[in-house]
Amino acid sequence: MSARTLPGLLFSQAARRGQSLAIRYKKLGIWHRVSWSQYADRAAAVAAGLLAEGLVRGEKVAVLGENCPEWLYCSLGIMAAGGATCGIYPTNSADQVQYVLEHSGARGIPALGRGPAANVAAAAIARGVPTLSAFFGRRTASEVV
Numbered sequence: 001m002s003a004r005t006l007p008g009l010l011f012s013q014a015a016r017r018g019q020s021l022a023i024r025y026k027k028l029g030i031w032h033r034v035s036w037s038q039y040a041d042r043a044a045a046v047a048a049g050l051l052a053e054g055l056v057r058g059e060k061v062a063v064l065g066e067n068c069p070e071w072l073y074c075s076l077g078i079m080a081a082g083g084a085t086c087g088i089y090p091t092n093s094a095d096q097v098q099y100v101l102e103h104s105g106a107r108g109i110p111a112l113g114r115g116p117a118a119n120v121a122a123a124a125i126a127r128g129v130p131t132l133s134a135f136f137g138r139r140t141a142s143e144v145v
Contacts, residue, residue, distance in 0.1 A: 007043065007080035014040030025069050034069060039076075042069075046077025053108065057082035062106035064088040064097065074110050 013022075014036040023034040034042075050061065061078045063085055065071050075085045086104040088097055101109065 005079065007047075007076050010036075010043060010076055011040050011080075023069050023072070039069075039073070042073040043076035043080055046074050047080035050078060050081040050083065050108070055081050055083050055107070058084065060084045060086045060104050060106045062086040062088050062101055062104060062109040064090060064092075064109055066090050 017036040019035045019037060021033055022036040022039045025032055025034070055061065055078075059082075061074075061083045063071055063074045063078070065074075071087075075087070078085045086100065086106050088100050088109075092100070100106075
């Protein structure tokens with residue numbers, strides 16, 4: 001993958017920096033570390049999963065979730081698989097989520113977490129979005145990667 005793309009830059013950085021710190025995040029009051037290699041591996045796992053689901057180059061995949069490392073893994077994984085990320089705010093109403101999904105033409109949506117974001121995604125999808133063929137929702141963020 002070319003280092004001229006965001007996924008290419010990630011994989012290039014992972015090759016150079018390996019186990020060096022890439023991301024730190026706090027969960028339940030405890031700080032966690034993610035190395036460049038782990039970051040790249042998780043994005044690659046998302047890409048592999050999407051390709052296995054039949055993602056075609058240029059297709060859009062929406063990502064709905066809180067600000068978390070899994071959002072980054074999904075976004076970079078979508079791009080690495082040749083797709084385009086369509087971010088959806090977790091504070092959007094079901095109507096707003098449906099609008100974004102319909103107008104973006106997104107084919108799939110991972111809803112990160114089991115909280116309100118996943119519930120909003122499920123409600124929007126229950127209304128019927130014609131382009132949507134894959135819903136990876138109601139999973140914990142760690143199940144996505």
